[in-house]
Amino acid sequence: MTVISNVVAVGQVALQYLSRNRKRGFDDGSGTFIIPDATIEEVHTDDMEITDHPVEQGATISDHAFKRHAEVIVTAGWSDSPNNSGLSTQLVGFAANSNSAVRAVIGAAEFAASAVGTIANIVNGTGAGSPSSAAYAELVSMQSNRTLFTIYTGKRMYQNMLIKSLATTTDQKTENSAVIRISFRQILMAQTQTVTVPDSSVMDNPQQNGATVNNGTQSLLPSPTYNANALPKFNSSGQQL
Incomplete structure (x- = not known):
């Protein structure tokens, strides 16, 4: 196979990779797109709130309904094992299959990378810095920062989540991985606008729709003594007259 043929084949692999549909994941809108190694489960919830008004006789009256915020629960997994689904891995695999010398070099490099990763995990103690721990820490940080996500699932896309x-x-089966149950809830965004109120001199009824007027400091007045004669009266010893 010639060099030109190799370049063409590599370009085809890259084009196929880039033309794939967007994977399931979480987009924070700032360039960070979190893609789990595996999506185990997606639970979609859409509720309609129907109001109930009890009456003295007959069935409860329902005269209003509104849609509640969408919720989705994603159970996703991250593994500390090497990820073999990326474009770089495909290109490296193609090159390794084309030349035995390249295969030997790549094998030595993978062994060295694996050894370095193992040593790093031992030094860190509890696996800090591993892909699964890093993914969990990033999700916790984004939750604390109230990060808004666009969620891509197998059924639909959610915005403002x-x-x-x-x-x-974490147990003996998931020590080197992380299976995280992430509950997302949609929020409704409101937009505010500042307007200028016209002068009260051009209003038909400025007492009702005019701007607020500062009348200065006001003093409290004694309350009126309506029905004062109906109140019970007591003598100096506390007995009612």
Whole structure:
């Protein structure tokens, strides 16, 4: 196979990779797109709130309904094992299959990278800095910062989503991975606008829709003594007259 053929084949692999549909993941809108190694489960919830008004006789009256905020719970997994699905891995694999010398070099490099990663995890103690721990720490940080996400799932896309809760369990089966249950809830964004109120001199009824007027310091006045004669009267010893 010629060099030109190799370049063409590599270009085809790259084009196929870039033309794929966007994977499931979480986009924070600032250039960070979190893609789990595996999406285990997606639970979609859309509720309609129907108001109930009890009456003295007959069935409860329901005269209003409104849609509640969408919620989605994503159970995603991250592993500390090497990820073999990236474009760079595909290109390296293609090059290794083309030349035995390249295969030997790549094998030595992978072994060295694996050894360095293992030593780093031992030094860190509890796996800090591993891909699974880093993914969990990033999600916790984004939850604390109230980061708004655009969520891409297998069924639909959600906008303006906040992380409501995070839950993960570490045991003998998940020591070197992280299976995280992420609960997202949609929020409704409101836009405010500042307007200028015209002068009260051009208003038909400035007492009702005019601007606020500063009348200075006001003193309290004694309250009127309506029905004062109806109040009970007591003598000096506290007995009612």
